[in-house]
Structures are given as C-alpha cells and as structure tokens.
Amino acid sequence: xxxxxxxxxxxxxxxxxxxxAAHWVAExxxxxxxxxxxxxxxxxxxxxxxxxxxxxxxxVAHPVNAVMIVLVLAVSGWHMHxxxxxxxxxxxxxxxxxxxxxxxxxxxxxxxTALAVFSVLKVALGGAL
Amino acid sequence: MTAPARERPLSPHLQVWRWHLTMLTSILHxxxxxxxxxxxxxxxxxxxxxxxxxxxxxxxxxxxxxxxxRLVLVGLTLSVFYHxxxxxxxxxxxxxxxxxxxxxxxxxxxxxxxxVVATVIVWAIGxxxxxx
Numbered sequence: 001x002x003x004x005x006x007x008x009x010x011x012x013x014x015x016x017x018x019x020x021a022a023h024w025v026a027e028x029x030x031x032x033x034x035x036x037x038x039x040x041x042x043x044x045x046x047x048x049x050x051x052x053x054x055x056x057x058x059x060v061a062h063p064v065n066a067v068m069i070v071l072v073l074a075v076s077g078w079h080m081h082x083x084x085x086x087x088x089x090x091x092x093x094x095x096x097x098x099x100x101x102x103x104x105x106x107x108x109x110x111x112x113t114a115l116a117v118f119s120v121l122k123v124a125l126g127g128a129l
Numbered sequence: 130m131t132a133p134a135r136e137r138p139l140s141p142h143l144q145v146w147r148w149h150l151t152m153l154t155s156i157l158h159x160x161x162x163x164x165x166x167x168x169x170x171x172x173x174x175x176x177x178x179x180x181x182x183x184x185x186x187x188x189x190x191x192x193x194x195x196x197x198x199r200l201v202l203v204g205l206t207l208s209v210f211y212h213x214x215x216x217x218x219x220x221x222x223x224x225x226x227x228x229x230x231x232x233x234x235x236x237x238x239x240x241x242x243x244x245v246v247a248t249v250i251v252w253a254i255g256x257x258x259x260x261x
Binding site: 028031032035038039041042046049050053057060073076077080083084087115116118119120122123 | 159162163165166169170172173176177179180183186187190209213216217219220223251254255258
C-alpha cells in the first residue's frame with residue numbers, strides 16, 4: 001500500500017474522508033436533534049397506525065405535525081447520508097467503487113428526502129383533499 | 130515509506146478481533162443504521178402513498194399489515210430504539226464519559242435491553258389501540 005500523505009497532512013488530522021472534523025461534528029449535532037425527533041416520530045407512527053386514510057391526512061394537515069414530519073425527514077436524511085458515508089469510507093478502498101457508492105448514497109438520500117417532503121407538503125397544503 | 134511485507138487488515142479489523150460485547154454493540158449500531166436507511170425508503174413510500182390518494186394508501190397499509198410487512202416493521206422498531214439508545218451512548222463517549230470497560234459493558238447491555246422493552250411496549254400500545 002502506497003501512502004502519498006505527508007507527515008504534515010497526518011498531523012493536521014485529516015481522516016478517512018480526506019479532510020477535517022466537520023462531518024464528524026455534523027453527524028453528532030444531527031444525532032442530538034434526532035433524540036426528540038425520533039421519539040416524536042414513534043408517537044406519530046402510533047397515531048397514524050391507528051387511523052385510516054382520512055385520519056392520516058388530518059394528522060399530516062395539522063401545521064405542527066407537518067413541520068415536525070418535515071424536520072424528521074430532513075434531519076434523518078442528513079444523518080443517514082452521513083452514517084452510510086462513514087461505512088462506505090471504512091470498507092471501500094478502491095477509488096472507483098468508493099466514489100460510485102458515495103455519489104449513490106448522496107443521490108438516494110437526497111431523492112428520498114425530496115420525495116417524502118414534497119408528498120407531506122402536498123397533503124399538508126390541501127393537495128390530497 | 131517502505132511497502133509492508135504483506136497486506137495488513139484495514140480498519141475496522143473485523144477479521145483479527147476476538148468477539149466481545151462492545152464489538153457486538155458497535156456492529157449492531159451500523160447494522161441498525163443501515164436497516165433504518167431501508168426504513169427511510171418505507172417512510173418515503175408511506176408519504177407518496179398518502180399523497181397519491183385513498184386507494185394507494187390502502188394498498189400501502191395492507192402491505193404493512195401483511196406478515197412480511199409486520200416482520201419488517203418489528204425489525205425497524207427494534208432498530209429505531211437500539212440506534213437511539215446506542216447513539217446516546219456514543220454521544221456520552223464523544224464527551225469522554227463512560228469509556229471504562231465496566232461502564233461501556235453495562236451501557237451496552239442497557240441499550241440492547243431498552244430496545245427490546247421499548248419495542249414490546251410500542252407494539253402493545255399499537256395493537257391495543259385497534260390498529261389494523
């Protein structure tokens with residue numbers, strides 16, 4: 001294994017991602033936000049599981065619930081992208097496969113979040129009624 | 130830099146470590162995290178079905194009420210609670226707390242126990258409230 005990194009770049013603390021601690025910190029901050037958001041999501045899932053279509057629409061149409069759902073989707077979308085990124089960086093060592101998976105991870109996470117947020121907003125703003 | 134004599138195992142060294150509890154909790158954290166990635170696909174499908182109207186929504190809910198759907202949802206509930214509890218454990222570690230062998234062993238057992246108990250309670254509430 002050839003190491004192109006200089007002792008200085010090692011000393012600067014660049015990790016497997018090739019740069020500093022910003023991703024690490026962002027992952028922790030999003031996990032702090034996800035503690036209350038996850039608990040709320042479990043509550044929301046229980047409410048939604050107990051009602052049919054009309055009840056679910058009414059729940060999502062409530063402004064507080066709509067905002068909470070969008071927050072859950074956005075923060076967990078960010079967090080799962082960050083987490084999967086670390087796993088890819090740990091296990092994939094060949095440049096091409098690693099880059100392809102990192103890009104796929106980003107696209108899938110953003111696409112899932114965009115689709116879900118759009119649908120929730122459509123229902124919340126009256127599009128499903 | 131001289132090349133090593135042989136290929137050495139790369140991080141996280143899965144193939145050279147003896148199995149122990151804190152290793153299991155760490156691996157479970159990643160496994161449940163990836164399971165929740167799949168959970169995000171299901172949540173997105175729920176949102177799309179809700180936006181698509183009553184028929185699509187009923188189809189989605191029927192799928193979730195099927196035996197396979199139930200199995201997946203129970204697995205996701207376990208994953209949510211384990212990843213939540215173990216994530217809090219990681220946050221304490223990041224703050225430099227609870228890193229001793231005794232405490233990390235104990236908190237690992239607590240994370241796993243919490244995820245099972247919380248899953249049982251949530252499903253008892255869900256099924257008790259007359260969910261289909």
